[in-house]
Amino acid sequence: MTIGQAELSALMSALAYASVTLALLQVFRARDANILGNRRWIVACVLAAEAGLQTLLLLGLAHKWQGAASALPLAAAAGQLVIGLSLWPLLAGMKSQLARAMGRCLRRRIEHANSVAESARAMLELAESAAQFGHWRVDLAGRVFEWSAAMYRLHGVTQAGFLPAMDTVLELFPSEDRQSLSNTLAATMAEGGEFELKLRLCRPDGEQRHVIMRGRAIGRATAAGVLVDVTLQHQAEASLREANTAVLQANAALRELTLEDDLTGLSNRRQFDLSLVHEFKRAVRSSLPLGLALIDIDNFRDYNKIYGSIAGDACLRRVAQAIKSVPRRTGDVVARHRGGQIAVLLPLADDKGAARVASVILETVQALQIAHTGSGTGFLTISCGAAAFSSLADANNPQELVRRAGQALDKAKTEGRNRVVRFDLAMNGDLHEFHNPPQSLDMERLIKSRVS
Structure with missing residues:
Protein backbone atom coordinates (compact mmCIF):
# COMPACT_ATOMS: atom_id res chain seq x y z
CA MET A 1 0.00 0.00 0.00
CA THR A 2 1.54 3.32 -1.05
CA ILE A 3 1.28 6.55 0.85
CA GLY A 4 -1.21 7.92 -1.69
CA GLN A 5 -3.58 4.97 -1.30
CA ALA A 6 -3.36 5.17 2.51
CA GLU A 7 -4.24 8.83 2.46
CA LEU A 8 -7.21 8.20 0.18
CA SER A 9 -8.43 5.35 2.38
CA ALA A 10 -8.16 7.46 5.53
CA LEU A 11 -10.01 10.33 3.87
CA MET A 12 -12.88 8.13 2.67
CA SER A 13 -13.18 6.49 6.11
CA ALA A 14 -13.26 9.85 7.85
CA LEU A 15 -15.94 11.15 5.47
CA ALA A 16 -18.03 7.98 5.84
CA TYR A 17 -17.98 8.08 9.63
CA ALA A 18 -18.72 11.82 9.63
CA SER A 19 -21.72 11.46 7.26
CA VAL A 20 -23.14 8.52 9.24
CA THR A 21 -22.72 10.51 12.44
CA LEU A 22 -24.59 13.50 11.00
CA ALA A 23 -27.38 11.27 9.64
CA LEU A 24 -27.84 9.53 12.98
CA LEU A 25 -27.91 12.89 14.75
CA GLN A 26 -30.80 13.93 12.53
CA VAL A 27 -32.61 10.66 13.27
CA PHE A 28 -31.97 10.92 17.00
CA ARG A 29 -33.39 14.42 17.07
CA ALA A 30 -36.60 13.28 15.42
CA ARG A 31 -39.99 13.56 17.19
CA ASP A 32 -40.31 9.95 18.35
CA ALA A 33 -36.58 9.11 18.73
CA ASN A 34 -36.82 9.19 22.53
CA ILE A 35 -37.82 5.52 22.39
CA LEU A 36 -34.08 4.82 21.77
CA GLY A 37 -33.10 6.25 25.14
CA ASN A 38 -29.74 7.86 25.98
CA ARG A 39 -27.81 5.11 24.22
CA ARG A 40 -28.35 6.91 20.93
CA TRP A 41 -25.98 9.67 22.01
CA ILE A 42 -23.34 7.09 22.96
CA VAL A 43 -23.49 5.66 19.43
CA ALA A 44 -23.16 9.17 17.98
CA CYS A 45 -20.14 9.91 20.17
CA VAL A 46 -18.44 6.62 19.16
CA LEU A 47 -18.98 7.36 15.47
CA ALA A 48 -17.72 10.93 15.92
CA ALA A 49 -14.62 9.65 17.78
CA GLU A 50 -13.89 7.18 15.00
CA ALA A 51 -14.30 9.96 12.41
CA GLY A 52 -11.87 12.07 14.47
CA LEU A 53 -9.34 9.17 14.68
CA GLN A 54 -9.46 8.71 10.92
CA THR A 55 -8.95 12.44 10.48
CA LEU A 56 -5.97 12.35 12.86
CA LEU A 57 -4.36 9.49 10.90
CA LEU A 58 -4.99 11.43 7.72
CA LEU A 59 -3.11 14.37 9.18
CA GLY A 60 -0.31 12.03 10.25
CA LEU A 61 -0.01 10.70 6.76
CA ALA A 62 0.00 14.18 5.38
CA HIS A 63 2.86 15.15 7.74
CA LYS A 64 4.55 11.78 7.30
CA TRP A 65 4.35 10.76 10.89
CA GLN A 66 6.17 7.59 11.63
CA GLY A 67 3.82 4.59 11.89
CA ALA A 68 0.72 6.46 10.69
CA ALA A 69 0.39 4.35 7.57
CA SER A 70 0.72 1.06 9.42
CA ALA A 71 -1.82 2.12 12.08
CA LEU A 72 -4.49 3.01 9.53
CA PRO A 73 -5.88 -0.54 8.90
CA LEU A 74 -5.78 -1.29 12.60
CA ALA A 75 -7.71 1.92 13.41
CA ALA A 76 -10.32 1.13 10.75
CA ALA A 77 -10.87 -2.39 12.11
CA ALA A 78 -11.01 -1.14 15.71
CA GLY A 79 -13.54 1.50 14.71
CA GLN A 80 -15.82 -1.00 13.05
CA LEU A 81 -15.62 -3.26 16.13
CA VAL A 82 -16.49 -0.38 18.46
CA ILE A 83 -19.39 0.64 16.24
CA GLY A 84 -20.77 -2.88 16.19
CA LEU A 85 -20.45 -3.25 19.96
CA SER A 86 -22.21 0.12 20.54
CA LEU A 87 -25.02 -0.50 18.04
CA TRP A 88 -25.87 -3.99 19.37
CA PRO A 89 -27.34 -2.90 22.75
CA LEU A 90 -29.06 0.02 21.04
CA LEU A 91 -30.79 -2.18 18.47
CA ALA A 92 -31.44 -4.96 20.98
CA GLY A 93 -33.47 -2.67 23.26
CA MET A 94 -35.13 -0.80 20.45
CA LYS A 95 -37.54 -3.60 19.40
CA SER A 96 -39.67 -3.67 22.54
CA GLN A 97 -39.56 0.11 22.98
CA LEU A 98 -40.58 0.66 19.34
CA ALA A 99 -43.44 -1.78 19.70
CA ARG A 100 -44.71 0.02 22.81
CA ALA A 101 -44.40 3.38 21.08
CA MET A 102 -46.26 2.12 18.01
CA GLY A 103 -48.99 0.70 20.25
CA ARG A 104 -49.43 4.03 21.99
CA CYS A 105 -49.58 5.81 18.63
CA LEU A 106 -52.15 3.36 17.29
CA ARG A 107 -54.29 3.71 20.40
CA ARG A 108 -54.27 7.50 20.05
CA ARG A 109 -55.30 7.24 16.42
CA ILE A 110 -58.03 4.71 17.16
CA GLU A 111 -59.41 6.89 19.96
CA HIS A 112 -59.39 9.91 17.66
CA ALA A 113 -61.14 7.94 14.89
CA ASN A 114 -63.75 6.66 17.33
CA SER A 115 -64.33 10.19 18.58
CA VAL A 116 -64.79 11.50 15.04
CA ALA A 117 -67.08 8.58 14.15
CA GLU A 118 -69.19 9.12 17.27
CA SER A 119 -69.50 12.82 16.50
CA ALA A 120 -70.51 12.07 12.90
CA ARG A 121 -73.03 9.47 14.11
CA ALA A 122 -74.55 11.98 16.54
CA MET A 123 -74.79 14.62 13.81
CA LEU A 124 -76.39 12.09 11.45
CA GLU A 125 -78.97 11.12 14.06
CA LEU A 126 -79.73 14.79 14.69
CA ALA A 127 -80.13 15.43 10.96
CA GLU A 128 -82.36 12.36 10.54
CA SER A 129 -84.54 13.46 13.44
CA ALA A 130 -84.88 17.01 12.12
CA ALA A 131 -85.47 16.06 8.49
CA HIS A 234 -98.61 15.31 1.43
CA GLN A 235 -101.12 16.88 3.81
CA ALA A 236 -100.04 20.38 2.75
CA GLU A 237 -100.51 19.48 -0.92
CA ALA A 238 -103.96 18.06 -0.16
CA SER A 239 -104.87 21.21 1.75
CA LEU A 240 -103.58 23.32 -1.14
CA ARG A 241 -105.70 21.36 -3.62
CA GLU A 242 -108.75 21.85 -1.42
CA ALA A 243 -107.98 25.55 -1.11
CA ASN A 244 -107.57 25.87 -4.89
CA THR A 245 -110.89 24.10 -5.41
CA ALA A 246 -112.54 26.42 -2.92
CA VAL A 247 -111.04 29.45 -4.67
CA LEU A 248 -112.25 28.23 -8.07
CA GLN A 249 -115.73 27.65 -6.67
CA ALA A 250 -115.71 31.06 -5.02
CA ASN A 251 -114.58 32.70 -8.27
CA ALA A 252 -117.32 30.88 -10.17
CA ALA A 253 -119.88 32.05 -7.62
CA LEU A 254 -118.47 35.56 -7.83
CA ARG A 255 -118.73 35.54 -11.61
CA GLU A 256 -122.34 34.51 -11.27
CA LEU A 257 -122.95 37.40 -8.89
CA THR A 258 -121.23 39.97 -11.09
CA LEU A 259 -123.27 41.76 -13.72
CA GLU A 260 -120.63 42.29 -16.41
CA ASP A 261 -119.36 39.89 -19.05
CA ASP A 262 -115.57 39.43 -18.82
CA LEU A 263 -114.97 39.07 -22.55
CA THR A 264 -117.13 41.77 -24.13
CA GLY A 265 -117.54 44.29 -21.31
CA LEU A 266 -121.32 44.20 -21.83
CA SER A 267 -123.86 43.23 -19.20
CA ASN A 268 -123.91 39.49 -18.65
CA ARG A 269 -126.79 37.04 -18.86
CA ARG A 270 -127.62 37.48 -15.19
CA GLN A 271 -127.97 41.23 -15.59
CA PHE A 272 -130.10 40.73 -18.68
CA ASP A 273 -132.46 38.32 -16.91
CA LEU A 274 -132.82 40.67 -13.94
CA SER A 275 -133.46 43.66 -16.20
CA LEU A 276 -135.93 41.69 -18.35
CA VAL A 277 -138.05 40.72 -15.34
CA HIS A 278 -137.91 44.25 -13.90
CA GLU A 279 -138.82 45.98 -17.18
CA PHE A 280 -141.54 43.45 -17.94
CA LYS A 281 -143.23 44.11 -14.59
CA ARG A 282 -142.97 47.86 -15.15
CA ALA A 283 -144.40 47.53 -18.66
CA VAL A 284 -147.34 45.55 -17.26
CA ARG A 285 -148.02 48.11 -14.55
CA SER A 286 -147.78 51.10 -16.90
CA SER A 287 -149.32 49.41 -19.96
CA LEU A 288 -146.30 50.45 -22.03
CA PRO A 289 -144.47 48.38 -24.65
CA LEU A 290 -141.16 46.58 -24.16
CA GLY A 291 -138.98 45.75 -27.16
CA LEU A 292 -136.17 43.26 -27.62
CA ALA A 293 -133.58 42.83 -30.39
CA LEU A 294 -131.68 39.56 -30.44
CA ILE A 295 -128.47 39.65 -32.53
CA ASP A 296 -126.24 36.81 -33.69
CA ILE A 297 -122.93 36.95 -35.64
CA ASP A 298 -123.29 35.07 -38.91
CA ASN A 299 -121.03 32.04 -39.43
CA PHE A 300 -119.16 32.84 -36.22
CA ARG A 301 -118.13 29.22 -35.73
CA ASP A 302 -116.47 29.23 -39.15
CA TYR A 303 -114.75 32.51 -38.24
CA ASN A 304 -113.17 30.84 -35.21
CA LYS A 305 -112.05 27.87 -37.29
CA ILE A 306 -110.47 30.09 -39.94
CA TYR A 307 -108.87 32.80 -37.79
CA GLY A 308 -108.54 31.07 -34.42
CA SER A 309 -110.26 31.47 -31.07
CA ILE A 310 -108.13 34.47 -30.03
CA ALA A 311 -109.12 36.39 -33.15
CA GLY A 312 -112.70 35.23 -32.59
CA ASP A 313 -112.73 36.72 -29.08
CA ALA A 314 -111.30 39.99 -30.40
CA CYS A 315 -113.93 40.07 -33.14
CA LEU A 316 -116.74 39.48 -30.63
CA ARG A 317 -115.44 42.31 -28.44
CA ARG A 318 -115.30 44.65 -31.43
CA VAL A 319 -118.85 43.83 -32.53
CA ALA A 320 -120.12 44.18 -28.95
CA GLN A 321 -118.61 47.64 -28.57
CA ALA A 322 -120.04 48.69 -31.93
CA ILE A 323 -123.52 47.60 -30.84
CA LYS A 324 -123.04 49.35 -27.52
CA SER A 325 -122.12 52.58 -29.33
CA VAL A 326 -125.50 52.80 -31.10
CA PRO A 327 -127.51 55.68 -29.50
CA ARG A 328 -129.96 54.46 -26.92
CA ARG A 329 -131.78 55.68 -23.85
CA THR A 330 -130.75 55.29 -20.25
CA GLY A 331 -132.99 52.32 -19.55
CA ASP A 332 -131.76 50.25 -22.49
CA VAL A 333 -129.68 47.17 -21.68
CA VAL A 334 -127.06 45.69 -24.04
CA ALA A 335 -126.02 42.24 -22.79
CA ARG A 336 -124.22 39.16 -23.98
CA HIS A 337 -126.96 36.59 -24.17
CA ARG A 338 -125.06 33.39 -24.98
CA GLY A 339 -122.09 32.49 -27.18
CA GLY A 340 -122.00 34.97 -30.04
CA GLN A 341 -125.51 36.29 -29.35
CA ILE A 342 -126.14 39.81 -28.02
CA ALA A 343 -129.48 41.02 -26.68
CA VAL A 344 -130.67 44.64 -26.65
CA LEU A 345 -133.57 45.26 -24.25
CA LEU A 346 -135.54 48.38 -25.27
CA PRO A 347 -138.08 49.72 -22.76
CA LEU A 348 -140.90 51.80 -24.34
CA ALA A 349 -140.15 50.38 -27.82
CA ASP A 350 -142.75 48.44 -29.80
CA ASP A 351 -141.87 45.82 -32.42
CA LYS A 352 -141.36 48.42 -35.16
CA GLY A 353 -139.10 50.51 -32.94
CA ALA A 354 -137.10 47.40 -31.96
CA ALA A 355 -136.76 46.49 -35.66
CA ARG A 356 -135.50 49.97 -36.52
CA VAL A 357 -132.86 49.85 -33.77
CA ALA A 358 -131.79 46.39 -35.00
CA SER A 359 -131.45 47.86 -38.52
CA VAL A 360 -129.12 50.57 -37.25
CA ILE A 361 -127.06 47.94 -35.44
CA LEU A 362 -126.89 45.90 -38.66
CA GLU A 363 -125.65 48.93 -40.58
CA THR A 364 -123.11 49.76 -37.85
CA VAL A 365 -121.58 46.24 -37.93
CA GLN A 366 -121.47 46.33 -41.75
CA ALA A 367 -119.47 49.55 -41.52
CA LEU A 368 -116.77 47.78 -39.52
CA GLN A 369 -115.75 45.89 -42.69
CA ILE A 370 -114.34 42.94 -40.71
CA ALA A 371 -112.91 40.43 -43.20
CA HIS A 372 -114.52 36.98 -43.13
CA THR A 373 -113.65 34.59 -45.97
CA GLY A 374 -116.28 32.15 -44.71
CA SER A 375 -119.06 34.65 -45.41
CA GLY A 376 -120.81 35.09 -48.75
CA THR A 377 -120.09 38.84 -48.67
CA GLY A 378 -116.42 38.46 -47.70
CA PHE A 379 -117.09 40.49 -44.57
CA LEU A 380 -118.53 39.76 -41.15
CA THR A 381 -122.31 40.21 -40.95
CA ILE A 382 -125.03 39.76 -38.32
CA SER A 383 -128.62 38.58 -38.23
CA CYS A 384 -131.26 40.23 -36.02
CA GLY A 385 -134.63 39.21 -34.65
CA ALA A 386 -136.96 41.84 -33.20
CA ALA A 387 -140.03 41.42 -30.99
CA ALA A 388 -142.04 43.45 -28.46
CA PHE A 389 -144.51 43.08 -25.58
CA SER A 390 -147.65 45.23 -25.77
CA SER A 391 -150.08 43.77 -23.24
CA LEU A 392 -150.84 40.74 -21.09
CA ALA A 393 -153.20 39.60 -23.77
CA ASP A 394 -150.22 39.55 -26.09
CA ALA A 395 -147.69 37.87 -23.76
CA ASN A 396 -148.01 36.91 -20.12
CA ASN A 397 -144.34 36.32 -19.18
CA PRO A 398 -140.97 37.81 -20.10
CA GLN A 399 -139.57 34.57 -21.54
CA GLU A 400 -142.26 34.70 -24.22
CA LEU A 401 -140.66 37.91 -25.44
CA VAL A 402 -137.25 36.20 -25.64
CA ARG A 403 -138.80 33.22 -27.45
CA ARG A 404 -140.41 35.45 -30.07
CA ALA A 405 -137.19 37.38 -30.69
CA GLY A 406 -135.40 34.03 -31.00
CA GLN A 407 -137.95 32.83 -33.57
CA ALA A 408 -137.45 35.98 -35.54
CA LEU A 409 -133.66 35.53 -35.38
CA ASP A 410 -133.94 31.93 -36.60
CA LYS A 411 -136.05 33.11 -39.50
CA ALA A 412 -133.44 35.75 -40.38
CA LYS A 413 -130.73 33.11 -40.50
CA THR A 414 -132.93 30.74 -42.50
CA GLU A 415 -133.70 33.49 -45.05
CA GLY A 416 -129.97 33.96 -45.75
CA ARG A 417 -128.56 35.99 -42.84
CA ASN A 418 -127.40 39.63 -42.86
CA ARG A 419 -130.93 40.93 -42.25
CA VAL A 420 -133.53 41.92 -39.64
CA VAL A 421 -136.76 39.98 -39.15
CA ARG A 422 -139.65 41.27 -37.01
CA PHE A 423 -142.07 39.05 -35.16
CA ASP A 424 -145.56 40.38 -36.01
CA LEU A 425 -148.36 39.04 -33.78
CA ALA A 426 -151.01 41.08 -35.58
CA MET A 427 -150.44 38.97 -38.69
CA ASN A 428 -151.11 35.62 -36.92
CA GLY A 429 -147.49 35.10 -36.01
CA ASP A 430 -146.16 35.44 -39.55
CA LEU A 431 -142.57 36.62 -39.75
CA HIS A 432 -141.94 39.74 -41.79
CA GLU A 433 -138.47 40.72 -42.99
CA PHE A 434 -136.71 44.05 -43.42
CA HIS A 435 -134.94 42.95 -46.64
CA ASN A 436 -133.47 46.37 -47.31
CA PRO A 437 -132.57 48.05 -44.02
CA PRO A 438 -132.22 51.81 -44.28
CA GLN A 439 -128.73 52.94 -45.18
CA SER A 440 -129.02 56.19 -43.29
CA LEU A 441 -131.37 57.01 -40.43
CA ASP A 442 -131.86 60.13 -38.40
CA MET A 443 -130.99 58.96 -34.86
CA GLU A 444 -133.24 61.44 -33.07
CA ARG A 445 -136.18 60.46 -35.29
CA LEU A 446 -135.35 56.78 -34.73
CA ILE A 447 -135.48 57.06 -30.95
CA LYS A 448 -138.75 58.97 -31.06
CA SER A 449 -140.27 56.47 -33.45
CA ARG A 450 -139.57 53.54 -31.09
CA VAL A 451 -142.85 54.41 -29.34
CA SER A 452 -145.54 54.54 -32.07
Missing part, protein backbone atom coordinates in the same frame (compact mmCIF):
# COMPACT_ATOMS: atom_id res chain seq x y z
CA GLN A 132 -87.65 13.01 9.23
CA PHE A 133 -85.59 10.42 7.37
CA GLY A 134 -83.62 7.28 8.24
CA HIS A 135 -81.04 5.10 6.51
CA TRP A 136 -80.91 1.33 5.93
CA ARG A 137 -78.91 -1.44 4.25
CA VAL A 138 -80.16 -4.92 3.26
CA ASP A 139 -79.03 -7.84 1.11
CA LEU A 140 -80.70 -10.06 -1.45
CA ALA A 141 -81.39 -12.76 1.13
CA GLY A 142 -83.50 -10.36 3.17
CA ARG A 143 -80.96 -9.76 5.94
CA VAL A 144 -80.95 -6.28 7.44
CA PHE A 145 -77.37 -5.09 8.03
CA GLU A 146 -78.09 -1.51 9.06
CA TRP A 147 -81.20 0.15 10.50
CA SER A 148 -80.84 3.62 11.99
CA ALA A 149 -82.66 4.80 15.11
CA ALA A 150 -84.76 7.12 12.92
CA MET A 151 -86.05 4.10 11.00
CA TYR A 152 -87.54 2.71 14.21
CA ARG A 153 -89.24 6.05 14.90
CA LEU A 154 -90.61 6.33 11.37
CA HIS A 155 -92.01 2.80 11.50
CA GLY A 156 -93.44 3.36 14.98
CA VAL A 157 -91.69 0.34 16.51
CA THR A 158 -89.55 0.07 19.63
CA GLN A 159 -85.81 -0.03 19.10
CA ALA A 160 -84.51 -3.43 20.23
CA GLY A 161 -81.02 -4.79 20.73
CA PHE A 162 -81.19 -6.62 17.41
CA LEU A 163 -82.01 -5.63 13.83
CA PRO A 164 -85.56 -6.30 12.60
CA ALA A 165 -86.34 -9.03 10.08
CA MET A 166 -87.12 -7.92 6.52
CA ASP A 167 -90.45 -9.78 6.51
CA THR A 168 -91.50 -7.89 9.64
CA VAL A 169 -90.68 -4.58 7.99
CA LEU A 170 -92.59 -5.41 4.79
CA GLU A 171 -95.69 -6.28 6.82
CA LEU A 172 -96.00 -2.60 7.76
CA PHE A 173 -96.78 -1.65 4.14
CA PRO A 174 -100.10 -2.26 2.30
CA SER A 175 -100.10 -5.35 0.08
CA GLU A 176 -99.73 -3.47 -3.23
CA ASP A 177 -96.93 -1.25 -1.86
CA ARG A 178 -95.28 -4.25 -0.20
CA GLN A 179 -95.13 -6.17 -3.48
CA SER A 180 -93.78 -3.17 -5.37
CA LEU A 181 -91.09 -2.57 -2.73
CA SER A 182 -90.04 -6.22 -2.60
CA ASN A 183 -89.77 -6.51 -6.40
CA THR A 184 -87.90 -3.21 -6.73
CA LEU A 185 -85.37 -4.14 -4.04
CA ALA A 186 -84.73 -7.52 -5.63
CA ALA A 187 -84.31 -6.03 -9.12
CA THR A 188 -81.98 -3.29 -7.86
CA MET A 189 -79.71 -5.68 -5.96
CA ALA A 190 -79.62 -8.14 -8.87
CA GLU A 191 -79.17 -5.67 -11.73
CA GLY A 192 -77.72 -2.56 -10.03
CA GLY A 193 -78.89 1.02 -10.42
CA GLU A 194 -81.06 3.28 -8.30
CA PHE A 195 -84.76 3.55 -7.45
CA GLU A 196 -87.33 5.83 -5.84
CA LEU A 197 -90.75 4.73 -4.58
CA LYS A 198 -93.69 6.58 -3.06
CA LEU A 199 -95.19 4.32 -0.39
CA ARG A 200 -97.73 4.26 2.40
CA LEU A 201 -96.49 3.11 5.78
CA CYS A 202 -99.05 1.64 8.21
CA ARG A 203 -97.65 1.95 11.72
CA PRO A 204 -98.66 -0.45 14.51
CA ASP A 205 -100.60 2.37 16.24
CA GLY A 206 -102.91 2.61 13.19
CA GLU A 207 -101.47 5.84 11.81
CA GLN A 208 -100.73 5.89 8.10
CA ARG A 209 -97.67 7.83 6.93
CA HIS A 210 -96.65 8.79 3.41
CA VAL A 211 -92.97 8.07 2.72
CA ILE A 212 -90.49 8.10 -0.14
CA MET A 213 -87.87 5.35 -0.28
CA ARG A 214 -84.71 5.97 -2.28
CA GLY A 215 -82.00 3.36 -2.69
CA ARG A 216 -79.15 2.11 -4.85
CA ALA A 217 -77.17 -1.09 -5.32
CA ILE A 218 -73.88 -1.39 -3.41
CA GLY A 219 -71.61 -4.08 -4.70
CA ARG A 220 -73.38 -7.34 -5.46
CA ALA A 221 -76.60 -8.47 -3.79
CA THR A 222 -76.68 -5.47 -1.41
CA ALA A 223 -78.66 -2.24 -1.41
CA ALA A 224 -78.67 0.83 0.81
CA GLY A 225 -80.72 3.98 0.94
CA VAL A 226 -82.93 6.32 2.92
CA LEU A 227 -86.60 6.50 3.90
CA VAL A 228 -88.08 10.02 3.95
CA ASP A 229 -91.33 10.89 5.74
CA VAL A 230 -93.34 13.26 3.50
CA THR A 231 -96.64 13.06 5.39
CA LEU A 232 -96.69 16.76 6.24
CA GLN A 233 -95.87 17.65 2.63
